[in-house]
Amino acid sequence: SAVISQKPSRDICQRGTSLTIQCQVDSQVTMMFWYRQQPGQSLTLIATANQGSEATYESGFVIDKFPISRPNLTFSTLTVSNMSPEDSSIYLCSVEADFSYEQYFGPGTRLTVT
Amino acid sequence: GENVEQHPSTLSVQEGDSAVIKCTYSDSASNYFPWYKQELGKRPQLIIDIRSNVGEKKDQRIAVTLNKTAKHFSLHITETQPEDSAVYFCAASKTGYALNFGKGTSLLVTP
Numbered sequence A: 001s002a003v004i005s006q007k008p009s010r011d012i013c014q015r016g017t018s019l020t021i022q023c024q025v026d027s028q029v030t031m032m033f034w035y036r037q038q039p040g041q042s043l044t045l046i047a048t049a050n051q052g053s054e055a056t057y058e059s060g061f062v063i064d065k066f067p068i069s070r071p072n073l074t075f076s077t078l079t080v081s082n083m084s085p086e087d088s089s090i091y092l093c094s095v096e097a098d099f100s101y102e103q104y105f106g107p108g109t110r111l112t113v114t
Numbered sequence B: 001g002e003n004v005e006q007h008p009s010t011l012s013v014q015e016g017d018s019a020v021i022k023c024t025y026s027d028s029a030s031n032y033f034p035w036y037k038q039e040l041g042k043r044p045q046l047i048i049d050i051r052s053n054v055g056e057k058k059d060q061r062i063a064v065t066l067n068k069t070a071k072h073f074s075l076h077i078t079e080t081q082p083e084d085s086a087v088y089f090c091a092a093s094k095t096g097y098a099l100n101f102g103k104g105t106s107l108l109v110t111p
Helices: none
Strands: A004-007 A010-013 A019-025 A031-037 A043-050 A068-072 A075-080 A089-096 A103-105 A109-113 B004-007 B010-014 B019-025 B032-038 B045-051 B056-059 B062-067 B072-077 B086-092 B105-110
Touching: A004 A089, A019 A031, A019 A089, A019 A109, A031 A075, A043 A068, A043 A075, A075 A089, A103 B045, B004 B086, B010 B019, B019 B086, B019 B105, B032 B062, B045 B056, B045 B062, B072 B086
Parallel strands: A010 A109, B010 B105
Antiparallel strands: A004 A019, A019 A075, A031 A043, A031 A089, A068 A075, A089 A103, A089 A109, B004 B019, B019 B072, B032 B045, B032 B086, B056 B062, B062 B072, B086 B105
16 A cells, blocks of 8 residues: 655644645555545545646635645645634545555644634 | 445444444445544544455455445444444545545444
8 A cells, every 4th residue: 555644744723824735655646635524524525636637626625725736646735725713624635546446545634723 | 426325323332243334325336435444533544445346355354245236335344342443434436536435433342
């Protein structure tokens, strides 16, 4: 399985500011995804990040609020913009291993907005 | 889009008993069905998966069954142990697409 790291692991941010979360994979992968998991809840897909093209956002998530970059096949960033307390959550990246259906998750970024 | 229903939301069993978690999906084009275990404060961990061309798969104490006609799949854990206590998520997807998750089942195994 791929080794996935995320930075930061946690952060406490003030309302109205932005935070960029990084996701690094130890091998090249085509498909990367960003999920949000609110406390005690399931995982909700924010967007699919493909290298060389615009991210594809799910209903309820917009590019202005959650801009995503995917500059190469091992790295992606998710920015949470103009944060409010409702954005407090765990943000996870995941990758689909090439030539496999399997998807693996990064350790997550725990965000608290005050 | 795909809708995944998962039951029960909580499950308590005694150590050594079996646990069964069931999921249904709505999109007949889904062809991949993984199960994840998430311990408190940890990332979801893939424990077993099944593809649509297979009806059953087993890995030691864990098994998954798939009924494509009825569009449901189940996770079976035998001889449960306290370390099996966690939240389990089922998911469904099509190749190259993101996972659609169920709401999760909180499993508690009591000694």
